[in-house]
Amino acid sequence: MSLGILRSRAISFASKRFLCTNTASAPLPPPPPPSPNAASAPLPPPPSPRRWNFLKYAIVGAITGATGLAGYASYAYSLEEIEQKTKSFRESAKHTAADGGTALDKFQGLLYSTAMAVPTKALEFYLDSRRLIEELVQSYTEPYTDKLLPDLLPQEQHVFTLVLDLNETLIHYIWTRDTGWQTFKRPGVDAFLEHLAQFYEIVVYTDEQNMFVDPVIERLDTKHCIRYRLSRPATKYQDGKHFRDLSKLNRNPAKVLYLSGHALESCLQPENCVPIKAWQQQDIDDTALLDFIPFLEFVARSSPSDIRPVLASYEGCDIPSEFIRRSKEHQRRMQEQKHRGRFWK
Numbered sequence: 001m002s003l004g005i006l007r008s009r010a011i012s013f014a015s016k017r018f019l020c021t022n023t024a025s026a027p028l029p030p031p032p033p034p035s036p037n038a039a040s041a042p043l044p045p046p047p048s049p050r051r052w053n054f055l056k057y058a059i060v061g062a063i064t065g066a067t068g069l070a071g072y073a074s075y076a077y078s079l080e081e082i083e084q085k086t087k088s089f090r091e092s093a094k095h096t097a098a099d100g101g102t103a104l105d106k107f108q109g110l111l112y113s114t115a116m117a118v119p120t121k122a123l124e125f126y127l128d129s130r131r132l133i134e135e136l137v138q139s140y141t142e143p144y145t146d147k148l149l150p151d152l153l154p155q156e157q158h159v160f161t162l163v164l165d166l167n168e169t170l171i172h173y174i175w176t177r178d179t180g181w182q183t184f185k186r187p188g189v190d191a192f193l194e195h196l197a198q199f200y201e202i203v204v205y206t207d208e209q210n211m212f213v214d215p216v217i218e219r220l221d222t223k224h225c226i227r228y229r230l231s232r233p234a235t236k237y238q239d240g241k242h243f244r245d246l247s248k249l250n251r252n253p254a255k256v257l258y259l260s261g262h263a264l265e266s267c268l269q270p271e272n273c274v275p276i277k278a279w280q281q282q283d284i285d286d287t288a289l290l291d292f293i294p295f296l297e298f299v300a301r302s303s304p305s306d307i308r309p310v311l312a313s314y315e316g317c318d319i320p321s322e323f324i325r326r327s328k329e330h331q332r333r334m335q336e337q338k339h340r341g342r343f344w345k
Contacts, residue, residue, distance in 0.1 A: 165260030166206035184281035197225035199300035207242035291320035
């Protein structure tokens with residue numbers, strides 16, 4: 001009796017263990033479908049890759065086209081020309097229907113203004129950006145003011161202005177590894193400045209920086225013959241070079257002479273240029289500055305109404321030599337006229 005009871009209990013325990021094992025290893029049933037009354041709606045399907053590619057290409061194309069158009073407009077037209085050409089377009093974007101118009105006219109006007117808002121804003125942004133950039137560039141390329149020199153005193157209105165370059169005209173500087181920077185004074189520069197300061201307003205106009213110009217002139221001009229000194233911020237930067245712009249000197253251009261070893265290459269007013277041989281420190285026998293004194297003194301004393309035709313008559317000549325030749329020829333003619341007068345008497 002007890003053996004039968006044990007057997008039945010063993011069978012019952014084995015069946016229970018089998019049922020538990022099958023239940024744990026069996027996969028879970030799928031969740032039931034959501035009811036139509038569920039609070040959350042199903043997610044929309046993701047956009048197709050073709051739509052995304054078209055949108056990206058369209059944006060890139062629009063940016064590229066706008067950039068190319070802005071670049072061409074900046075190259076081909078000035079800011080004033082673009083403002084003039086686009087004035088009617090910008091005004092048309094402000095179009096509104098008249099007060100007495102129909103509802104359809106007002107709707108069309110509103111629709112047109114809305115459609116034109118984006119290109120108009122883009123155009124205004126371009127004009128503002130270009131104006132800002134041109135002002136910034138102009139601050140680096142143009143002289144810092146339109147009047148580089150103060151007004152002449154009333155009693156000095158007849159005085160000529162002698163503008164002098166610095167390097168290879170009055171001095172020459174070099175740099176070597178052994179000695180560093182060295183500055184050499186041109187022969188005759190002291191006598192040149194001291195003598196001509198009696199007749200001219202002398203101005204040094206160079207493309208060197210202030211930190212170099214000021215100490216050099218302090219040592220060069222101990223007698224203060226040079227009235228004003230102008231350095232690189234007073235030049236005009238153009239085509240990769242710094243040019244002297246004599247029109248910004250606040251002086252009558254008919255009474256301005258620019259003396260330089262690189263006059264025609266460094267000045268925007270060639271009609272006012274007086275070329276002199278460029279000097280370097282090896283030429284210790286140079287007399288070019290002293291040779292120019294007779295011509296420059298004669299100009300100051302004779303005071304021509306306009307120096308530019310006078311300089312044009314010396315074009316292609318060595319001015320000191322040609323001046324001496326003309327002076328001798330003038331004296332010879334005067335002597336001949338004097339002898340003829342004596343003969344007839």
